[in-house]
Amino acid sequence: MMKELVLMDHDGGIDDLLSVLLLLLMPKIELIGITVTPADCYLEPAIESTYKLLQKTGKEHIPIGRGVFHGVNAFPSEWRARPEIVNVLPMLINLPPAPNPYDLPLAVDLMIELLHKASQPVKIVMTGPCSNLVLAIEKDPTIISKIKEIIWMGGAFRTSGNVQTYQHNGTAEWNVYWDPFHAQKLLELELPLVMVPLDVTNHVPVDKAFLSKLAQQSKYELSNLAAQLWALTIDNIPSYHYIYYMWDILATSYVALEAFFTVEELRAKVLVQPPNAGQTLIHDSGHRVRIATDVNKAVFYEYLFSQFKAD
Numbered sequence: 001m002m003k004e005l006v007l008m009d010h011d012g013g014i015d016d017l018l019s020v021l022l023l024l025l026m027p028k029i030e031l032i033g034i035t036v037t038p039a040d041c042y043l044e045p046a047i048e049s050t051y052k053l054l055q056k057t058g059k060e061h062i063p064i065g066r067g068v069f070h071g072v073n074a075f076p077s078e079w080r081a082r083p084e085i086v087n088v089l090p091m092l093i094n095l096p097p098a099p100n101p102y103d104l105p106l107a108v109d110l111m112i113e114l115l116h117k118a119s120q121p122v123k124i125v126m127t128g129p130c131s132n133l134v135l136a137i138e139k140d141p142t143i144i145s146k147i148k149e150i151i152w153m154g155g156a157f158r159t160s161g162n163v164q165t166y167q168h169n170g171t172a173e174w175n176v177y178w179d180p181f182h183a184q185k186l187l188e189l190e191l192p193l194v195m196v197p198l199d200v201t202n203h204v205p206v207d208k209a210f211l212s213k214l215a216q217q218s219k220y221e222l223s224n225l226a227a228q229l230w231a232l233t234i235d236n237i238p239s240y241h242y243i244y245y246m247w248d249i250l251a252t253s254y255v256a257l258e259a260f261f262t263v264e265e266l267r268a269k270v271l272v273q274p275p276n277a278g279q280t281l282i283h284d285s286g287h288r289v290r291i292a293t294d295v296n297k298a299v300f301y302e303y304l305f306s307q308f309k310a311d
């Protein structure tokens with residue numbers, strides 16, 4: 001059987017990196033390329049982390065593209081710097097050096113090239129803002145025919161957002177808030193898009209019971225690595241928005257566990273002005289989009305335990 005082709009765009013968060021690892025471990029897909037958006041990360045260390053994960057799984061041949069577009073609403077610097085810590089973890093620090101990020105192709109160009117070259121339509125998994133993809137489509141609209149489906153972690157439809165900052169009323173999710181303009185353009189395109197918003201990711205926190213169970217299987221090298229990465233996300237600030245969820249991990253798992261998600265079709269638009277820039281609003285005059293609203297939690301967590309046992 002032909003493998004499903006997948007292209008990934010991520011933005012260097014811890015769960016983005018874990019999502020890269022998860023995709024690399026899926027037997028039925030072929031990851032044809034990875035592009036990095038400098039949103040919830042600084043570009044250079046995030047590219048290095050990405051390359052280290054490719055090395056760890058023997059897949060250094062997978063091309064990486066560098067995103068250079070910056071959204072209007074920057075992520076906090078403390079979050080953006082996390083790949084710096086990842087790169088010095090004992091399991092990763094001594095791998096052979098990563099390529100110079102400035103020698104890598106631009107994300108938009110790599111997306112266009114890989115979609116044209118693909119032998120069949122491709123699933124695109126996005127775990128950060130959607131800017132690179134929209135810019136690629138604007139540059140070369142013919143790539144649309146090579147897009148099988150877009151799976152995007154983003155949005156907050158019937159629940160509050162997770163952005164807490166000045167000039168904002170708390171309605172937006174960060175990946176949409178970073179670049180609301182391109183998010184609205186993506187919806188306008190009405191492509192086969194499934195959004196995995198906070199409505200469903202709120203059901204799957206990264207809790208201590210999960211981390212404890214993962215640690216119990218740390219004789220598997222990738223379980224050990226995953227447990228160490230997740231440990232970096234446990235902030236000790238006791239406030240709602242510092243809970244870390246399986247945001248990108250859940251969106252990525254959709255590729256393998258589609259049958260265990262509940263998906264709803266509705267119409268929505270993205271607001272682009274303060275105080276609710278980045279809000280994904282359900283509205284009759286909006287665009288057709290599918291959103292995941294529920295998942296079989298037991299199957300999802302069990303899937304993670306089994307995938308990270310690969311060696």
Ligand code: AGV
Nearest residue numbers: 013015016079127174175241242247
């Ligand atoms: O809004 C969720 C998105 C996901 O793509 N990111 C984190 C995930 O990679 C932004 C974000 C929200 N809260 C965060 C985030 C937090 N406490 N730390 C880091 N990033």
Ligand code: CA
Nearest residue numbers: 013016127128
């Ligand atoms: Ca992300």
